[in-house]
Amino acid sequence: MPSITEFTIETPHPYCFASVTDHGWVALAPCSWDVETGTLQRVERLADGQAVRLDMGENNEDSLRIEVESVDPLNADHMAEIRAKVWHMLKLDEDLSDFYALAEDHATIGPMVRAGRGRLLRSPTLFEDVVKTICTTNITWSQTKTMVARLVDTLGTPYPANLTLRAFPTAQQVADANPVLFDKAIRMGYRNQYVQNLARSIVDDGFQLEALDDRNLEPAALRKALKSIQGVGDYAANTLMMIVGHYGHLAIDSEFRAQVRARYFDGAETVSDREMAAVYADWGDWQYLAYWFDQGESGM
DNA sequence: TTCCAGGGGTAGA
DNA sequence: TCTACCCATGGA
Numbered sequence: 001m002p003s004i005t006e007f008t009i010e011t012p013h014p015y016c017f018a019s020v021t022d023h024g025w026v027a028l029a030p031c032s033w034d035v036e037t038g039t040l041q042r043v044e045r046l047a048d049g050q051a052v053r054l055d056m057g058e059n060n061e062d063s064l065r066i067e068v069e070s071v072d073p074l075n076a077d078h079m080a081e082i083r084a085k086v087w088h089m090l091k092l093d094e095d096l097s098d099f100y101a102l103a104e105d106h107a108t109i110g111p112m113v114r115a116g117r118g119r120l121l122r123s124p125t126l127f128e129d130v131v132k133t134i135c136t137t138n139i140t141w142s143q144t145k146t147m148v149a150r151l152v153d154t155l156g157t158p159y160p161a162n163l164t165l166r167a168f169p170t171a172q173q174v175a176d177a178n179p180v181l182f183d184k185a186i187r188m189g190y191r192n193q194y195v196q197n198l199a200r201s202i203v204d205d206g207f208q209l210e211a212l213d214d215r216n217l218e219p220a221a222l223r224k225a226l227k228s229i230q231g232v233g234d235y236a237a238n239t240l241m242m243i244v245g246h247y248g249h250l251a252i253d254s255e256f257r258a259q260v261r262a263r264y265f266d267g268a269e270t271v272s273d274r275e276m277a278a279v280y281a282d283w284g285d286w287q288y289l290a291y292w293f294d295q296g297e298s299g300m
Numbered sequence: 301t302t303c304c305a306g307g308g309g310t311a312g313a
Numbered sequence: 314t315c316t317a318c319c320c321a322t323g324g325a
Contacts, residue, residue, distance in 0.1 A: 134307095139304095139307085233309080236307075
C-alpha cells in the first residue's frame with residue numbers, strides 16, 4: 001500500500017495556482033491537470049531511482065499543498081528534493097515585479113497580472129523541457145501530446161503502485177533505449193535522432209545541459225548554447241529562454257503569427273515576422289510574457 | 301491524394 | 314543574412 005506525505009509551500013503575492021494551465025506543458029505527460037479538483041498531478045523519479053506520485057493544489061491564499069504518494073518510505077532528503085523540484089516547476093522563485101508594474105494598466109494583460117498570472121509551468125529538468133520543445137516543432141499540438149505520451153509510456157520509470165503511470169525518462173534512459181523503440185513505438189519521426197543524440201551527448205560526451213538552466217548566464221550566450229543543440233532553432237531556443245527565465249525574445253511560430261495577424265494586422269497574410277515582432281518591442285525584457293498574456297483568458 | 305502543423309538543417313547565393 | 318528544399322508523422 002502506498003503511503004501519503006503532505007507538505008505546504010509558501011507562494012508569492014499575488015499568485016494564482018491556475019497559472020500552471022496557462023502553458024500547454026500541463027497537458028504533456030507525465031503532467032496532468034484535474035479540472036474538478038484544480039490540482040496538478042505528475043509522477044516524478046527521484047535521484048535514488050524510485051518513482052513517486054505528486055498531487056499539487058492550492059492550500060490557502062498564501063500556500064500550496066503538495067501530496068506525495070510513495071510505495072517506499074520517504075526520508076528528509078527525498079522531501080527536500082521534491083520540494084525543490086516543485087518550487088522549480090512552478091517558477092516560484094522568479095521575480096516578476098518589473099513585468100507586473102509594466103503591465104498593470106494594460107487593457108488585456110493588466111487583469112492577468114493583477115490576478116497573479118505569469119509563472120508558466122516548466123519541468124524539473126532542462127532535459128525534459130528541451131525534448132518537449134523539440135516535440136512541438138513542425139507538428140500539430142495533438143501530435144505533440146501523443147508523441148510525448150509514447151516517450152513516457154515506453155521509457156519512463158513506472159510508479160510501482162500503478163504501473164500505467166510513469167515518470168519522464170532520464171537522459172540515461174533515453175540514451176540506453178534501443179533505437180528500434182523510437183522507430184516502432186515512440187515514433188517522433190526525424191526528431192528521434194535529435195532526442196537520442198541529445199541524450200547521448202549528455203550521457204556519453206559529458207554535455208552539461210543542466211548547467212544552462214541558470215538565470216544568471218548572459219542571455220546571448222545562453223541562447224547560442226541552446227541553438228547549438230540539434231533540433232533547436234530560433235523558435236525552440238526562445239521558448240527555452242522563457243523556460244529558464246529570460247523573456248526578452250519572442251518564440252515566433254504559426255500560432256504567434258495567426259494571433260498577431262488577427263489582432264493587429266486585420267488578418268493580412270503578407271505581414272513579415274519582423275513587423276509582427278515589432279508589436280511587442282516596447283516590452284523589452286518582457287516581450288514573451290506580454291505576447292503570451294496579450295491573448296487574454298484564451299491563453300493556450 | 302495532398303497539405304501542413306506551436307520549425308530546423310543544410311546548401312548555395 | 315536570405316532563400317529554397319528537404320525532412321517523419323499523422324490528422325484534415
